[in-house]
Amino acid sequence: MRRPQLLSSALVALVALAVGFLIAGQVKAQLLTPSNAVARNQALIHSVQDLESTNVADRQKIAALRAQIAALEAQAANQSATTAGLRDAVADLRAHAGLTPLHGPGVEVDLSNGDPSTDPTGQARYLVNYEDVQDLVNLLFAAGAEGVAVSGRRITPISSFSGSQGEVVIDQGPPLFSPIKVVAVGDRNSMQAALDDPAQLTSLRIRVIQYSVRLKITGLPDASLPAYDASLEIPYVGPA
Amino acid sequence: MSARPRPSPLRPPRTARSRSSSGAIAVWLIALLIALVATIQLRSQAEVERSLQSADPASLAFSIDQLHRANESLDAEVNALNQQVAALQSGGSTAADRELAAEAVQLRMLEGLIAVHGPGIVFTFDASGVTAIDLQDAINSLMAGGGEAMEVNVHRVVEGVDVEQTDNGVTIDGSVVSVPWTIIVIGDPTRLAETADAMTQQLRSDRRVREAAYRVESDLVIRAVISERPFVYGATGS
Numbered sequence: 287m288r289r290p291q292l293l294s295s296a297l298v299a300l301v302a303l304a305v306g307f308l309i310a311g312q313v314k315a316q317l318l319t320p321s322n323a324v325a326r327n328q329a330l331i332h333s334v335q336d337l338e339s340t341n342v343a344d345r346q347k348i349a350a351l352r353a354q355i356a357a358l359e360a361q362a363a364n365q366s367a368t369t370a371g372l373r374d375a376v377a378d379l380r381a382h383a384g385l386t387p388l389h390g391p392g393v394e395v396d397l398s399n400g401d402p403s404t405d406p407t408g409q410a411r412y413l414v415n416y417e418d419v420q421d422l423v424n425l426l427f428a429a430g431a432e433g434v435a436v437s438g439r440r441i442t443p444i445s446s447f448s449g450s451q452g453e454v455v456i457d458q459g460p461p462l463f464s465p466i467k468v469v470a471v472g473d474r475n476s477m478q479a480a481l482d483d484p485a486q487l488t489s490l491r492i493r494v495i496q497y498s499v500r501l502k503i504t505g506l507p508d509a510s511l512p513a514y515d516a517s518l519e520i521p522y523v524g525p526a
Numbered sequence: 527m528s529a530r531p532r533p534s535p536l537r538p539p540r541t542a543r544s545r546s547s548s549g550a551i552a553v554w555l556i557a558l559l560i561a562l563v564a565t566i567q568l569r570s571q572a573e574v575e576r577s578l579q580s581a582d583p584a585s586l587a588f589s590i591d592q593l594h595r596a597n598e599s600l601d602a603e604v605n606a607l608n609q610q611v612a613a614l615q616s617g618g619s620t621a622a623d624r625e626l627a628a629e630a631v632q633l634r635m636l637e638g639l640i641a642v643h644g645p646g647i648v649f650t651f652d653a654s655g656v657t658a659i660d661l662q663d664a665i666n667s668l669m670a671g672g673g674e675a676m677e678v679n680v681h682r683v684v685e686g687v688d689v690e691q692t693d694n695g696v697t698i699d700g701s702v703v704s705v706p707w708t709i710i711v712i713g714d715p716t717r718l719a720e721t722a723d724a725m726t727q728q729l730r731s732d733r734r735v736r737e738a739a740y741r742v743e744s745d746l747v748i749r750a751v752i753s754e755r756p757f758v759y760g761a762t763g764s
Contacts, residue, residue: 294549301556308560330586337593344600351607355625358614362622369619372626379633381762382754390760420666421659428688432760443637443684446669448592450585458596461589471760510764516596517603518636520674522713525631526641526747 338460345515352385352513384440384514388433392471392509393478395422397490399452399464400497412497413452414464418490420447422468425487429480430473433511437462440514458516465500469509478505635675638682638752642675644712646746647722651729652706652737658691664709664725665689671721672714675748679703682750699752706737715742 363370380386397419400412423434423441434441439456449455454462470477480486481503493499610629613621634640651664665676665683676683681698683689694702711718722740729738 294553297553298549298556301553301560305556305560327583327586330583330590334586334589334593337590337597340597341593341600344597344604347604348600348607351604351611354611355607355614358611359622359626362614362619366619366623369622369626372623372630376626376630376633377762378754379630379637381757382637383633386762387764388757388760388762389764390757392759417663420662423685424662424689427686428690430759431686432755432757441685443686444669444674445685446666446673448670450588451582453585453589455589455592458599459589459593460596461592473759517599518632519599519602519606520632520636520713521602522644522646522715523635523642523674524644525635526643526749 341458341460348517349513349515382443383518384433384442384511385518387511387513388471389508389510390432390471391474392431392469392506393426393474393481394504394506394509395426395468395470395481396500396502396504397422397464397466397468398500400493400499404497410451411493412499414454414466414499415452416447416449416454418487419454419456419466419468421487421490423447425480426468426470426472426477430476431470432472434468434470435511436468437466438512440512442514442518444518444520469506469511471509471511474505478503636684637754638675638684638687639754640751641747641749642712643745643747644675645715645742645744646673646710646712647715647718647740647742648746649709649711649722649725649740650706650737651709651735653729653732653735654705655734656696656705658689658696661696661703661707662689664707667721667725668709668711668718672717673711674713675711677710677748677750678707680750682748682752684752687752710746710748712746712748715744718742 359369359373359376363373377386381388397414399414402412405412419436423436426434436454436456439462442457445457447454447456449461452463454466456462484491487501490499490501494501610625613625617624631640635642649664649668653660661678665678668676669685678698681687681701681703683698688697688699690697692702696703719740719742726738726740729735
């Protein structure tokens with residue numbers, strides 16, 4: 287065999303070897319990694335999506351059933367003064383529990399995640415978290431809110447906030463993510479003054495400066511809040 | 527005798543040229559293949575890493591747990607409302623009176639307007655330098671952890687009750703509540719105990735905390751109530 291042919295064969299062999307290694311690496315990346323980690327995550331994501339669909343469907347059922355009950359109660363109230371009196375009393379209690387839509391003067395607060403590139407801490411402080419929303423809702427009630435909704439979820443007397451990084455869970459979920467819109471009906475001037483007070487919402491204000499978290503406050507002449515559409519069951523509590 | 531075509535001295539013989547060009551094509555094809563595979567390899571690794579980062583398994587597990595529990599609550603509510611519809615459809619105004627009276631009691635309990643009892647926990651907490659935010663966090667954690675009714679130092683607490691930091695200390699609805707705080711929570715005792723356990727462990731690692739403890743009780747009574755405030759600015763309806 288001549289020298290150029292030998293060199294060419296050696297080159298082809300080397301190249302073939304390199305291709306073999308790369309293909310093996312590729313197969314490993316595409317098959318083994320997904321089967322171990324990514325595929326498991328995908329299964330978890332599908333579970334979350336299924337549960338969220340059920341959650342939405344259940345909320346729709348609850349809203350429809352409450353409307354049906356209101357109609358049946360209205361029929362009964364037409365036949366009895368006692369029933370009409372009870373219905374009025376319950377209507378007032380429902381309104382204060384957040385079971386009725388509410389509208390009036392108010393404020394809207396828009397919260398959005400900041401810029402990840404400004405956060406070298408690795409603690410995701412650029413994300414809006416449930417504690418921001420909890421602090422905001424508490425501040426609004428303290429400043430004269432008569433009703434509050436967070437991204438369309440009405441806050442009730444037994445509402446609570448939880449979540450993990452960038453995820454806000456209110457009551458029976460599903461989780462909310464940035465951008466978050468908080469709307470409150472009540473004493474608009476007092477709420478706006480509290481929101482403008484630099485001594486309030488200090489954690490959030492610091493992150494607005496450091497991580498570009500966005501906080502926008504708008505006064506509304508007529509804000510609207512939806513009715514609560516989840517469970518208010520308190521099975522462990524009875525009247526004393 | 528037929529003359530064989532004479533190869534041109536300027537061109538290589540056909541067979542040699544063909545072998546040489548097919549070799550070059552093969553080398554180019556292989557090089558192209560290497561570049562392609564290397565690119566795919568690098569990109570797929572980057573994508574795998576990116577997707578792993580964005581879908582944190584702990585967050586997903588938290589969501590699944592939370593949604594399971596939420597959907598159970600929603601199912602229970604659907605069942606309760608279906609029973610209410612059935613009762614209203616079958617019984618006329620008498621059934622309506624019964625259902626409305628029961629709902630009024632339930633709403634008064636959850637709005638903190640009447641005294642309540644049930645199983646739960648008593649959480650005690652003493653620390654120096656604590657603020658309203660610390661109390662708000664404790665209240666929220668216990669409500670998120672299965673609480674259905676709550677009292678702090680004999681002050682009824684529901685969402686919307688003003689817990690504020692003042693010059694005199696932490697106030698609930700304008701009344702100062704000094705430490706130690708005794709928080710009575712009625713609700714699912716198992717979940718509440720888990721929540722309180724996690725809270726006490728975390729609080730004990732805080733230097734400011736002198737005491738953080740809880741006990742489970744089979745029947746607690748919350749007698750403190752709050753007064754209903756009529757709407758001044760809001761009007762019901764869409």
